[in-house]
Amino acid sequence: MKIFTTRKDLRKYLSAFSGNSVGFVPTMGALHNGHLALITQAQKNNDLVICSIFVNPTQFNDSKDLENYPRPIADDIAKLTQAKCDVLFHPEVLEIYDDNEHWHLNIGELEHLLEGKFRPEHYQGVMQVVYKLLDIVKPTRIYLGQKDYQQYLVVKQMIALKHISVEPVMCPIQRDDDGLALSSRNIHLSPAERQHALALSKTLNWVKVNFNAGNIDSLQRHAFTMLQQSPGVDPEYFELADGQTLLPAKADTKNVVALTAARVGATRLIDNMVVKA
Template structure:
């Protein structure tokens, strides 16, 4: 696997191998099987697989979260090599930002729903860095995980609005055997927290198994009560939404997803399940 830390080097390398399809997996590192499943899909569908590891400061709304974000780069490199990744792009912050930049793309209410309500400004930072990465890598296909469902929609909207030539693929959530969605943040869970965290996937599965479009409000109320009753869990939201807009689901919705976020101990987790 080749490792690049500057834009010019990776662009030069990719230009020299022109004509090949490029599958791109952007990450912030602390890789787990969920990330590696994206690498596997990219590898199956492309000539070249590029992964980026960059802890993007502009998408953190809490300075402490940025400081605490895990950065096990040596372990990540070993995992990528074992997975057969071709190229790693691991730039420093100074390579990605010049310190005097302004970014804002009006994507409408999608930015302010769910995660956007609890993390204002987060999605502007996500779009800013993904735009930069797409401009550098110029991939054929971009692979993103379903666990960040809203992020996938935000990036899709940006790609559409800016006319970026790339295909987006949403990859299914990878879960531990007990149902916990894999996340880089899981490393911060204590053994007790981890057991309590299972209430997220249990509640989302309960919603899926008991779904009735005529009873959405009551289902959401019952699901919130389930989360609130679990020790050490502070739910932020659990909502049944239209899978194409993330507005409240209704009888006209052809795609429906249930999404949840909660603090478990000191760790904030998100999860979702596609209902229809």
């Protein structure tokens, strides 16, 4: 695996692959099997696969969250090497951002729903860094995980508004055998908290099994109550939304996704599940 830390060196290397399809997997590191599944999917559809590891400061609302974000780069490199990833791009902050940069892209209501309510400006930071990375890598396809469902829609909207020639691909959530969605933040959970965190996937599964398009409001309220009553879980939201817009689902919505966020101990977790396709 080739490792690059500068735009100049990466672009020089990629110039030799003109005409080949390139799959791109942007990450913030602390890689797990969910990330590696994105690498595997990208390998199936492209001649060259590039993974980036960059803990992006502009998408953090809490400086402590940024400071505490795990950065096990040696382990990450070992995992990518074992997965036979072709290229790792691992830049420093000053390689990506100049001083006094300004970014704002109006994507409408999507930015302010769900995660946007609890993490103001988060998605502006996401769009900013993904735009920059796409400009550097210029891939054929970008691979994103379903666990960050809203993030996928945000990036997809940004790509359309900026007229970027890249295909966004959403890959399914990877879960442990007990149902917990894989996340870099799971490392912060104590053994007891990890058991408490299973309430998220159990509640999502309950809603999927009991989904009734004519009873959306009561399902949503009941699911939120289930989380409230789960030991060690402090839910922020549980919503049934249109899978294309994330606006509240209605009886005739064709694609419905259930999305939730909760704190388990000091760790904030998100999860989702398509309940009507």
